[in-house]
Amino acid sequence: MPLSTARRTGLVDQVIEQLRRAVAGGEWRVGERIPNETVLVESLGVGRNTVREAVRALAHAGILEVRQGDGTYVRATSEVSGALRRLCGAELREVLQVRRALEVEGARLAAAHCTPADIAEMRTLLARRDECAATDDTDAFARTDAEFHLAVVRGSGNRTLTELYRGLIEVVTASVATTRHVPVEMVDHGVLVDQIAAGDAEQAARTAGELLDRILAGVDSADSC
Numbered sequence: 001m002p003l004s005t006a007r008r009t010g011l012v013d014q015v016i017e018q019l020r021r022a023v024a025g026g027e028w029r030v031g032e033r034i035p036n037e038t039v040l041v042e043s044l045g046v047g048r049n050t051v052r053e054a055v056r057a058l059a060h061a062g063i064l065e066v067r068q069g070d071g072t073y074v075r076a077t078s079e080v081s082g083a084l085r086r087l088c089g090a091e092l093r094e095v096l097q098v099r100r101a102l103e104v105e106g107a108r109l110a111a112a113h114c115t116p117a118d119i120a121e122m123r124t125l126l127a128r129r130d131e132c133a134a135t136d137d138t139d140a141f142a143r144t145d146a147e148f149h150l151a152v153v154r155g156s157g158n159r160t161l162t163e164l165y166r167g168l169i170e171v172v173t174a175s176v177a178t179t180r181h182v183p184v185e186m187v188d189h190g191v192l193v194d195q196i197a198a199g200d201a202e203q204a205a206r207t208a209g210e211l212l213d214r215i216l217a218g219v220d221s222a223d224s225c
Contacts, residue, residue: 100212107208109156184218
C-alpha cells in the first residue's frame with residue numbers, strides 16, 4: 001500500500017472513530033441531523049474527502065443515514081443495532097425471536113444473581129413504564145419498556161449478555177413501539193420481577209418467554225388478516 005494511501009486510510013479511521021464516539025456518547029441522538037460537511041471539516045481539521053469517506057463508511061454500517069438534499073441523520077448507536085434496525089418491519093418476527101432468546105436467558109440468570117439494587121431498579125422502571133402506558137406517547141412507552149428489559153438482563157450479572165442486549169437497544173425499542181397495539185393479552189411484567197426477586201429461575205425464564213411468544217403470535221395473526 002502506498003504511504004500516502006496508508007496515511008489517508010489511517011486518518012479516515014480516526015474520523016470514523018470520532019464520529020462513532022459522538023453518536024455513542026449521545027452528542028448526536030438517534031433521529032437527529034449531524035452537522036453539515038463544512039462544519040465537520042472545520043471542527044475535525046481534515047479534508048472534505050476524509051469526512052465524506054468516514055460518513056460513507058458509517059452509513060454503510062447503518063449508524064448514519066444520508067438523505068440527499070436534506071443532510072445526514074443518526075440512524076443507530078452501533079453497527080449491530082444499525083444492521084438490525086433495517087430488519088424492523090418486514091423482519092419484525094426475527095427481531096422478536098432474538099429478543100426472546102436474550103430476555104429468557106437474562107431473566108433466568110437474573111433470578112440467580114441479581115441484587116436488591118437490581119430489583120429496586122426494575123420496579124422503578126416498571127412503575128415508570130406503567131405511567132407511560134396510560135398515555136398516548138408511544139415513544140416514551142417504548143423507551144421505558146426497553147430500559148426495563150435491559151435492567152432485567154443487567155441483573156443477570158453477565159456483562160457479555162448485557163452489552164449484547166445494550167447494543168440492540170434501539171431495535172428493541174423499535175420493536176416495542178411497532179407491537180404496542182398488537183391485540184394480545186399481555187403478560188404482567190410485575191409477575192416477572194416478583195419471580196426474579198424470589199429466585200425462581202425456571203419460572204422467570206418461562207414468563208419472559210411467554211411474554212414474547214404472545215407478541216409473536218399476535219404479529220403472526222395480524223399478518224394473516
